[in-house]
Amino acid sequence: MAIKQLSIFVENREGTLVEVTDAIAKAEVDIRAMSVADTNDFGIFRLIVTDYDKAKASLEEANCFVSITEVVGVAVEDKPGALAKVVKLLAEHNINIEYMYAFITVSKQFAYVVLRVADNAAAEKILVENGVSLVSEEDIANL
Amino acid sequence: MQRHYYQPDAETMPVNEIKKLQEYKLVHQVRYVYENVEYYRKLMDEKGLKPEDITCLDDIRKLPFLSKADLRDAYPYGMLATDIKNCVRIQSTSGTTGRRVVAFYTQNDVDMWEECCARAIVAAGGSAGDVVQVAYGYGLFTGGSGLHGGSHKVGCLTLPMSSGNTDRQIQFMMDLRSTILCCTPSYAAYIGESLKERGYAPGANSLKAGIFGAEPWTEEMRRDIQNSLGIKAYDIYGLTETSGPGVAFECECQKGMHINEDHFLAEIIDPDTGEVLPEGEKGELVFTALDKEAFPLLRYRTRDITYLTREKCSCGRTFIRMHKPMGRSDDMMIIRGVNVFPSQIETVLLNEGYTPNYQIIVDRVNNTDTFDINVEMLPEDFSDTPKIITTKEKKLQGAMKTMLGINPKIHLVAPKTIARSEGKAVRVIDKRKRLGINT
Numbered sequence: 371m372a373i374k375q376l377s378i379f380v381e382n383r384e385g386t387l388v389e390v391t392d393a394i395a396k397a398e399v400d401i402r403a404m405s406v407a408d409t410n411d412f413g414i415f416r417l418i419v420t421d422y423d424k425a426k427a428s429l430e431e432a433n434c435f436v437s438i439t440e441v442v443g444v445a446v447e448d449k450p451g452a453l454a455k456v457v458k459l460l461a462e463h464n465i466n467i468e469y470m471y472a473f474i475t476v477s478k479q480f481a482y483v484v485l486r487v488a489d490n491a492a493a494e495k496i497l498v499e500n501g502v503s504l505v506s507e508e509d510i511a512n513l
Numbered sequence: 514m515q516r517h518y519y520q521p522d523a524e525t526m527p528v529n530e531i532k533k534l535q536e537y538k539l540v541h542q543v544r545y546v547y548e549n550v551e552y553y554r555k556l557m558d559e560k561g562l563k564p565e566d567i568t569c570l571d572d573i574r575k576l577p578f579l580s581k582a583d584l585r586d587a588y589p590y591g592m593l594a595t596d597i598k599n600c601v602r603i604q605s606t607s608g609t610t611g612r613r614v615v616a617f618y619t620q621n622d623v624d625m626w627e628e629c630c631a632r633a634i635v636a637a638g639g640s641a642g643d644v645v646q647v648a649y650g651y652g653l654f655t656g657g658s659g660l661h662g663g664s665h666k667v668g669c670l671t672l673p674m675s676s677g678n679t680d681r682q683i684q685f686m687m688d689l690r691s692t693i694l695c696c697t698p699s700y701a702a703y704i705g706e707s708l709k710e711r712g713y714a715p716g717a718n719s720l721k722a723g724i725f726g727a728e729p730w731t732e733e734m735r736r737d738i739q740n741s742l743g744i745k746a747y748d749i750y751g752l753t754e755t756s757g758p759g760v761a762f763e764c765e766c767q768k769g770m771h772i773n774e775d776h777f778l779a780e781i782i783d784p785d786t787g788e789v790l791p792e793g794e795k796g797e798l799v800f801t802a803l804d805k806e807a808f809p810l811l812r813y814r815t816r817d818i819t820y821l822t823r824e825k826c827s828c829g830r831t832f833i834r835m836h837k838p839m840g841r842s843d844d845m846m847i848i849r850g851v852n853v854f855p856s857q858i859e860t861v862l863l864n865e866g867y868t869p870n871y872q873i874i875v876d877r878v879n880n881t882d883t884f885d886i887n888v889e890m891l892p893e894d895f896s897d898t899p900k901i902i903t904t905k906e907k908k909l910q911g912a913m914k915t916m917l918g919i920n921p922k923i924h925l926v927a928p929k930t931i932a933r934s935e936g937k938a939v940r941v942i943d944k945r946k947r948l949g950i951n952t
Contacts, residue, residue: 377897379927409899411924416897435927439897468898486897 372440372490373507374422378415379435382408389432390415397421397428402510403473403484416471418443418484420511442485442493443505448474453483456502463496465489475513482513517829519635519667520628523775524830528823531774531831536570538803539778543567543576546809549594552587553579553811573778573801574789578812584614584754592808593617600807605653606753616753617807623662625804629751629759629773630663636764636771636828637722637747639693641668644719646689648682648696648704649727651675655757656727660695663759669693676700679707690719698730698738698746702869703933705741716743724749726758729838731856733863735767748837754813755800761835766827769834776803779833780812781821795820798835818845846943848875849882851919855940861916862888865909870931873921876944883922886913890925 380386394401394417403418419425422438429436446452453472460467468486475482482505487493494504518524526534544564546553556577557563566575584592593600602618618626639645645664649656657675664671672691674682682704685691694701701723708718720742726749738746750770751758760777761770772779777800781790784797798817802810817838826834839854846853859869867888874885894905906923914920932939 375897377895379895381926381930407897407899409903412899412902412926414897414899433929435892435895435930437892437895437897 371442371494371504371506373418373443373484373505373510375439375441375484375486376417376419376422376425376429377437377439378417378429380413380415382410382412387415390429390434393428393432393434394419394425396432397424399425399428402513403471403482405469405471405484407469416484418473418510422507439486440490442487442490442497443510444483444485444497445480445503445505445509446483448479448481452481456483456485456497459496459500459502460485460487460493463492465493465496477513517635519632523773524632524771524832526775526831528831532570534775535778535803539570539573539801540564540567542801542803542809543811546594546811550592550809552583552591553577556583570778573780573812576812578787578799578814579810580814581614581754581816588613589615592810594809595619595807603653604655604658604753604757614754616756618756619806622756622805622807625776626659626756626759627662627666629756629762629776630659630749631666632663632773633724633747633749633759633762634660634663634667634669634693636762636830637693637724637745638765639664639667639669639722643667643669643692644672644689645669645693645695646672646674646682646686646691648674648676648694648700649758650677654727655751655753656695656697659751659757659759660724664695679704683707683711686718686720692719692721694720694723694742694744696723696725697727698725698734699728699869699933701725701738701742701746702734705738706868709741715741718743720744722747724762726750729844729854729856731860731863732837733860734869737863737869750835750838752800752813752815754808754810754815755802756805760800764826764828764830768826769822769836771826771830771832771834772821774832776805777801778803779821779835781819782814784814784816784818792821792823792833798838844941846873846875846941848884849919851917853884853917853919857916858886858913858921861909861912865912867891867909868928870933871940872931873941874944875941882945884919885922885924887924887926887931889928889931892928894925895927 378390400420405416407414465487470485472483547564599619600617601620604616606614647660651657723744723746735746747763748770749758749762751760761772763770780799781796782799790796798815798819800813819836819838821833821835823833870889872887876883902925906925910923
């Protein structure tokens, strides 16, 4: 059920994000969500896209350094307290969130959250058992 | 192996005979240079020296040194000892240190040089029937033509590839089943990496040996190249000023390079005082060419830091051996008062499992030296969080500190982003030079 995230190593200088986004544009792939982790020297650009195979091939063609990480995609109701419920569930089960980021679509019913945890399967199991909807790669492509 | 030596009489000559031969040649050569090279005659005259003052090997200590600066001053014809009509070749230094030197050769000089290279090829197991792929640059650089000529003399099938065009190198290597590869060690490492990328298993080729030189390299890099290419990697040493590669070469024992003492006399000196150091002590290597005709050199300071040993070598050669130089004294950086050689950094990288692709950047900010090393990370070390990378950087920094005594700032960069060299690698960017700081 886990969804695939592209993690791209970008040096901290002008133009690197242009190279990355250009490559994804060339592959005609849509970006659904993104976040950047940065240090003084470099950043890691994390993307959820509609077709990660195509995007990865195009990025590698452009000499970008990219790896694929599995993350958990969660659909939370677009209302106050919904995210708190998810986070609380994981905390109660001692599952540590390394990072997370969210994205909202035109649909007002749900907001989507990408979670990176050490054990995807365990997190997914707990969430599903407690009535939280997960997002599949297919869902991402069709959003 | 039937034949270990290209010229057994010279290569296994008893040490006392080598010394006698050197003495005879030295006395003759000093007179020849005095009479034919005005530049050196003036240096001798300034010291009140005449050729007849040089009567034995020890008298060499009376002679003035030559440095690269002298050769530059004498450019282009000042060191030429014979009429141009007797010369058949010009070669030139790569200008690694930004100063070119041109060297001249008579046919005898070329033959001597190529014979030295032939000795190196035979010592690496070469004989007629071997396919020698020469991937050193051809042209003014001595690497290509030296090994090319040596390969001809041995009777090997010679592949004059020159450097670069790695796709073609690999195609020829596979199709023609090259058995001996000659190039710079950094290019050999790159070829090994390229073979792996193309899906060849380590050693899935016909190569048995490589002869690598023209830049300093470490034992760790040797191990790496030997593993990736499935060969035995031999070191070769030389300078354009003294002829080219082949001044010294490694035998199958891989324990230092035998200096071709019938043609070259080696000394180790204290680089600061010029005083000759006893065998085994580390210092600057100084060469005297004993029989060169066109571009003779007496006591040429190589700036290479090494030591010599006359310990018996089990290959049977009697020539003195020089240890792999730690680097040219002008490769040495003084950073925050500490001597640092790029070869030390390479050793750490290879020990820590990295590729030898790195770049050192030294600068001075607020009167303090900054010391940064860019290193390519291994693809498997990258995932989605910076933490893994910064932890690796810290670990590598610790290993560097242990080796160097000072802390560099390590920057892991994406694989394949540091420019590969097909000739000599540019490892160091010293930005302090723009400030006019003498490093």
